[in-house]
Amino acid sequence: MRDYEDKVSIEVYKWQRKMLKSPSTLNVLTVDAQNKLNSLYPEKYRELMCDTVTAMVQAVVGGVGYISCTPLVNISLEERDKEAKKVIEKYKRVGMVEGASTGMGGIFVGMMDFPLLISIKMKMLYELSAVYGYDTTTKRERLYMLLIFQLAFSNFEERGKLLKHLEKWEHYQRENSPHANEFDWDKFQQGYRDYLDIAKLMQLLPIIGAPVGAYTNQKLVGELGTVAINVFHMRYIQHFK
Numbered sequence: 708m709r710d711y712e713d714k715v716s717i718e719v720y721k722w723q724r725k726m727l728k729s730p731s732t733l734n735v736l737t738v739d740a741q742n743k744l745n746s747l748y749p750e751k752y753r754e755l756m757c758d759t760v761t762a763m764v765q766a767v768v769g770g771v772g773y774i775s776c777t778p779l780v781n782i783s784l785e786e787r788d789k790e791a792k793k794v795i796e797k798y799k800r801v802g803m804v805e806g807a808s809t810g811m812g813g814i815f816v817g818m819m820d821f822p823l824l825i826s827i828k829m830k831m832l833y834e835l836s837a838v839y840g841y842d843t844t845t846k847r848e849r850l851y852m853l854l855i856f857q858l859a860f861s862n863f864e865e866r867g868k869l870l871k872h873l874e875k876w877e878h879y880q881r882e883n884s885p886h887a888n889e890f891d892w893d894k895f896q897q898g899y900r901d902y903l904d905i906a907k908l909m910q911l912l913p914i915i916g917a918p919v920g921a922y923t924n925q926k927l928v929g930e931l932g933t934v935a936i937n938v939f940h941m942r943y944i945q946h947f948k
Contacts, residue, residue, distance in 0.1 A: 711785045715940050722937045726858075726866055759822040760895055763829060767849045773829055775844045776837035784943060788936065790838045795932035798831040802928040806920030824924055828931050832856065835932070839939040847880050857895065859934040860902040873938055874945065
């Protein structure tokens with residue numbers, strides 16, 4: 708058991724360094740190009756993005772709209788990781804099917820992918836929180852999930868700050884207990900939207916939208932799952948230091 712936890716500690720350290728690594732020149736150019744591409748999204752789609760993120764954060768902070776799972780107890784970290792990987796694979800499949808289905812219908816049906824994918828991601832975070840033994844009926848754990856979501860789809864400038872909040876969670880949550888109406892909706896959705904790339908734009912196109920949507924959704928769900936596992940590992944290490 709100790710060997711497994713030592714291995715996890717090393718992996719978390721490497722992951723943290725990777726998350727805090729300065730973006731390369733190529734990455735900076737890619738982000739600039741991506742920001743220009745984001746302007747190509749239809750105005751209705753941008754409005755839908757903002758409204759969806761606002762509604763999601765309000766629901767999570769308020770504890771409505773999502774079903775909390777019973778936290779797993781009395782199992783090892785290694786067993787939790789095995790269960791977590793099963794959860795992630797399940798939601799990657801769900802995201803892939805959903806992306807293919809909405810991508811098949813062109814721009815108007817494709818616009819529905821955004822709220823559906825947000826819902827899939829949050830449901831996965833609820834399940835992963837329970838796998839690692841946390842009770843999402845409490846507001847503090849729901850806020851923790853929102854920080855994980857933000858971290859997964861944040862830019863380099865925000866990443867360091869979010870990681871610090873998660874590392875020092877006990878202190879942060881005592882000092883910050885935001886209500887839904889205090890949340891910076893625009894900043895949250897802007898960061899998430901900027902993370903999306905040309906693939907999501909292509910998903911709105913007929914014919915090619917289905918395969919693009921399937922691939923992109925399972926990729927985005929997988930990325931969130933990877934970040935979530937590492938954050939829960941980081942929390943585990945902090946707790947048992």
